[in-house]
Amino acid sequence: MENLMDRLIEKIKAYNNPTVIGVDTRYELVPECVKEKYSKDIYGMCNAMLEYSKALIDATYDIIPAVKLQSAYFEMYGVEGIKLYKEMIEYCKSKDMIVMADVKRGDIGSTSSGYSKAYLGKNLINEKEEAIFDVDFATVNPYMGSDCVNPFIEDCRKYDKGIFILVKTSNKSSGELQDLKTEDGEEIYKKVARLVNSWGEELIGKNGYSNVSAVVGATYPKQLEELRKLMPHSYFLIPGYGAQRRKSRRYSIRI
Amino acid sequence: MENLMDRLIEKIKAYNNPTVIGVDTRYELVPECVKEKYSKDIYGMCNAMLEYSKALIDATYDIIPAVKLQSAYFEMYGVEGIKLYKEMIEYCKSKDMIVMADVKRGDIGSTSSGYSKAYLGKNLINEKEEAIFDVDFATVNPYMGSDCVNPFIEDCRKYDKGIFILVKTSNKSSGELQDLKTEDGEEIYKKVARLVNSWGEELIGKNGYSNVSAVVGATYPKQLEELRKLMPHSYFLIPGYGAQRRKSRRYSIRI
Numbered sequence: 001m002e003n004l005m006d007r008l009i010e011k012i013k014a015y016n017n018p019t020v021i022g023v024d025t026r027y028e029l030v031p032e033c034v035k036e037k038y039s040k041d042i043y044g045m046c047n048a049m050l051e052y053s054k055a056l057i058d059a060t061y062d063i064i065p066a067v068k069l070q071s072a073y074f075e076m077y078g079v080e081g082i083k084l085y086k087e088m089i090e091y092c093k094s095k096d097m098i099v100m101a102d103v104k105r106g107d108i109g110s111t112s113s114g115y116s117k118a119y120l121g122k123n124l125i126n127e128k129e130e131a132i133f134d135v136d137f138a139t140v141n142p143y144m145g146s147d148c149v150n151p152f153i154e155d156c157r158k159y160d161k162g163i164f165i166l167v168k169t170s171n172k173s174s175g176e177l178q179d180l181k182t183e184d185g186e187e188i189y190k191k192v193a194r195l196v197n198s199w200g201e202e203l204i205g206k207n208g209y210s211n212v213s214a215v216v217g218a219t220y221p222k223q224l225e226e227l228r229k230l231m232p233h234s235y236f237l238i239p240g241y242g243a244q245r246r247k248s249r250r251y252s253i254r255i
Numbered sequence: 256m257e258n259l260m261d262r263l264i265e266k267i268k269a270y271n272n273p274t275v276i277g278v279d280t281r282y283e284l285v286p287e288c289v290k291e292k293y294s295k296d297i298y299g300m301c302n303a304m305l306e307y308s309k310a311l312i313d314a315t316y317d318i319i320p321a322v323k324l325q326s327a328y329f330e331m332y333g334v335e336g337i338k339l340y341k342e343m344i345e346y347c348k349s350k351d352m353i354v355m356a357d358v359k360r361g362d363i364g365s366t367s368s369g370y371s372k373a374y375l376g377k378n379l380i381n382e383k384e385e386a387i388f389d390v391d392f393a394t395v396n397p398y399m400g401s402d403c404v405n406p407f408i409e410d411c412r413k414y415d416k417g418i419f420i421l422v423k424t425s426n427k428s429s430g431e432l433q434d435l436k437t438e439d440g441e442e443i444y445k446k447v448a449r450l451v452n453s454w455g456e457e458l459i460g461k462n463g464y465s466n467v468s469a470v471v472g473a474t475y476p477k478q479l480e481e482l483r484k485l486m487p488h489s490y491f492l493i494p495g496y497g498a499q500r501r502k503s504r505r506y507s508i509r510i
Contacts, residue, residue, distance in 0.1 A: 024366075027379070028379075040381050040382055041380070041381045042380050042381070045380065045381075070362075070366055070369075072360070072362055072366045072367070072368075072369030072370045072373070073366070073369050075369065075370060075373040075387075075388075076369045076370070076372040076373040076378045076387060077378065077380075077387070078341065078373070078387045078388065079334070079337050079338050079341055081373075082333075082334050082337045083334050086333065086334055102362075104360070104361060104362055104396070105327070105359070106359060106396065107325075107327055107357075107359055108424065108425065108426040108494075109426060109427075111279075111325055111327045111328070112327070113327075114325075114327030114328050114330065114331045115327045115330065115331070117331040118327070118330040118331040118333070118336075123331045123332065124282070124283075125296070125297050125300065125332075126295050126296045126297070126300075127295055132330075132331060132332070132333045133330075133333065141359070141361065141396050141398055142398070142432065143396055143397070143398045143421060143424075143432060143433070144421070144424050144426055144428070144429055144432075144433075145426070145427075145428030145429055145430070145431035145432055145433075146428040146431060147426050147427050147428040148426065148428070166398060166399070169363065169398075169399050170363065171363040171364060171399055171400070171402050171403065172400075172402050173399070173400030173401040173402040173403070174399055174400055175400070176400035176401060176450065177397065177398060177399075177400055177443065177446065177447065177450075178398070178399075178400075180437045180438075180443065180446060181437060181438045182435045182436060182437055182438070183435075183436045183437070183438065183440070185438070188432065188435065188443065191432065191435060192432065195431065195432075239363075
C-alpha cells in the first residue's frame with residue numbers, strides 16, 4: 001500500500017533533492033527592509049516574521065520537497081507565535097510541501113495522545129473530528145518508551161502520518177546518555193534504533209520504508225552506517241548534513 | 256540565598272500540604288451545567304474549559320500550594336488552546352500559586368534556549384526583555400544531555416526559576432530505556448539522576464534544595480529511596496502519589 005513515505009520518496013525523486021528546509025522564526029534575523037514595514041510590538045514582529053518566512057518558502061518550495069518548522073522558535077513568541085506557527089504550516093501546505101513539526105514531544109500514554117491529536121491526529125471540535133495543526137510529520141522523544149510512542153503510531157496508521165524519533169542527536173553532549181554502553185556492550189542509541197525498527201514494522205509502504213522514521217545526527221558518520229543496518233525500513237532525518245545558514249537551516253532526509 | 260525552592264518549601268509548610276494539583280483541560284470532562292452556557296465551537300469550548308478550570312483553582316488554591324498545567328491538553332485545542340494555557344497560568348499566579356508548565360521540552364542548545372525563553376526566561380518584544388508564558392517551573396526531557404539542559408539552567412539562575420527533569424517516569428514502559436543497565440551495572444535512570452545532581456549543584460537555596468529538581472514516578476517505591484541518595488539536593492515531583500481523579504490529577508512534591 002502506498003504510504004506517506006512513498007509520497008515523500010516520489011517528491012524527492014521528482015525534485016532530485018533530499019533536502020529539508022528548516023524555517024526558524026527569529027526576529028533578529030529578519031532583514032531590516034522587511035522589519036521596517038511593521039510595528040515593533042508582538043503583532044508587527046510576527047507579521048514581519050510571517051512575510052520573511054513566506055518569502056523563504058516562495059524561493060524554495062519548487063526545489064525542496066519538505067519543510068521543518070521548529071516549534072521552540074514560535075513558542076518563544078507566545079500565543080502570537082503559535083498563531084504564526086499555524087499560519088506557516090498552512091502556507092507550506094498550500095505550496096504542496098511535506099511539513100514536519102519539529103516539536104520533540106513525548107509523555108505518558110494519555111498525554112502523548114493529546115500531543116498526537118494536536119499534530120497528527122484529530123480532536124473533537126464542535127462535535128466533529130477536526131485536524132488541529134495538521135502536519136505530515138512530528139518529531140518524538142523516546143525516553144519514556146513504547147506507551148509514549150504508541151499514540152503517535154496509532155495516528156500514523158489511522159491518518160497516514162509520520163514520526164521521526166530521536167535516536168542519535170547531532171549535538172555535542174548527545175553522548176552523555178545516548179552513547180552509554182549497556183551490559184551487552186551495545187549503546188543506548190542502538191537500543192533505541194531497535195525499538196524504532198520494531199515500532200515501524202507494520203507501517204511499511206510499497207518502497208519498503210515505514211512511516212516511523214529516525215533522527216540521526218550526521219556529526220557521527222560511522223554511527224549512520226551502523227544505524228542503517230539496525231533500521232533498514234526507516235528514513236533518516238539528518239541534522240547537520242548540508243549547508244547551515246543564518247535564517248534557514250537545511251536538513252537532509254536520506255534513504 | 257533564598258531561592259524558588261525555599262519559597263516552595265515555605266508554602267508547603269504553611270499549607271501543610273505537599274500536593275500539586277494537575278489541571279488537564281479536556282472538554283469531555285467539563286460538567287454539562289458549565290458546557291451549556293457556551294457555544295460548541297472552539298471559542299465556546301475554551302471558554303467552558305476556562306470557567307471550569309478556574310473553578311477548580313478557586314476550590315483548591317488556599318489548600319494546595321502548586322499547580323501543574325499539562326501542555327498537551329491545551330495544544331490539542333490549537334491556537335485557542337494556547338491562549339487558554341496563558342490565561343490559566345495568569346489566573347493561577349493571581350491566586351499566588353506556584354505554577355509548573357508540564358511541557359517536557361528539550362532540544363539542541365540554541366533551540367532549547369528558545370524553549371527556555373518561552374517558559375522561564377525572557378524574549379525581546381518591542382525592544383524590551385519580556386517574559387512570555389512566565390511560569391515558575393518547566394519539565395525537561397534529558398535525552399539530549401547537558402547542552403539541552405544548560406539553557407534552562409541559565410534561566411533558572413538568572414530569573415530564579417526551576418526545572419523538573421525526567422529521571423524515572425511513572426508509565427508502564429518507562430523501563431524500556433530508563434531501566435537498561437549500563438556496563439558498570441547501574442541503570443540509565445541512575446545515570447540521569449547523577450547528571451541532575453551535578454546540574455543542580457550551583458543553584459542550592461538556604462534549605463539545601465536546588466532549583467534543578469527531578470520527576471520520579473511513585474510506581475517504583477524502591478527506586479525512590481535509591482534516587483533520594485543520588486540526588487540529595489533535588490525535590491521530587493512524584494506523579495501517581497495521591498488520589499488520581501477524572502479531571503484533576505494530583506501529584507506530590509516531596510523532600
